[in-house]
Amino acid sequence: GENVEQHPSTLSVQEGDSAVIKCTYSDSASNYFPWYKQELGKRPQLIIDIRSNVGEKKDQRIAVTLNKTAKHFSLHITETQPEDSAVYFCAATPGANNLFFGTGTRLTVIP
């Protein structure tokens, strides 16, 4: 099956700075790459996703980039705010709606 690796496991940034989280995947057939945010004690929620026919996608302060050749994708958060503090998970799927998740990144935004 697919293997998704995520780095770093923890990340601290000053409010207003940018944060970048990186993931690599192993299965070249993977074609869908979502990012989920999980606040403390809450359920994961989708924040952005990208498909393999697109190299970059933006939604206000968040963006995702995909490099299919290198099999890696990244989440970029600009102008970070305290409410961005959470655990972020990347995922990949080669189809059949089976998502394989990374191990998560705990982001702390310091006011």
Add this chain to the structure above:
Amino acid sequence: NAGVTQTPKFRVLKTGQSMTLLCAQDMNHEYMYWYRQDPGMGLRLIHYSVGEGTTAKGEVPDGYNVSRLKKQNFLLGLESAAPSQTSVYFCASSPDRGDEKLFFGSGTQLSVL
């Protein structure tokens, strides 16, 4: 719409006991999933269903069984609980094949002593 609802929210079991976790969704989604979340290991798929009456194994299916007798419900059973099954369990659903966005329930914290 309540979305995805899980019961119970918390449970403590003794080794060898059995229990069933219930997941219900009111969004008419075809696909339903059970994940477990352990510290440092992300979300791992236990079992999933692509429609009423169907089930399939995920990454970590051993020690669990599932049933999907009705489209809106997906049950996860532990026949003989083990301490290694202490975890947070999340149910999720997605609309259909090709729409992979997951809608998660609020989770069940299970402790096996």
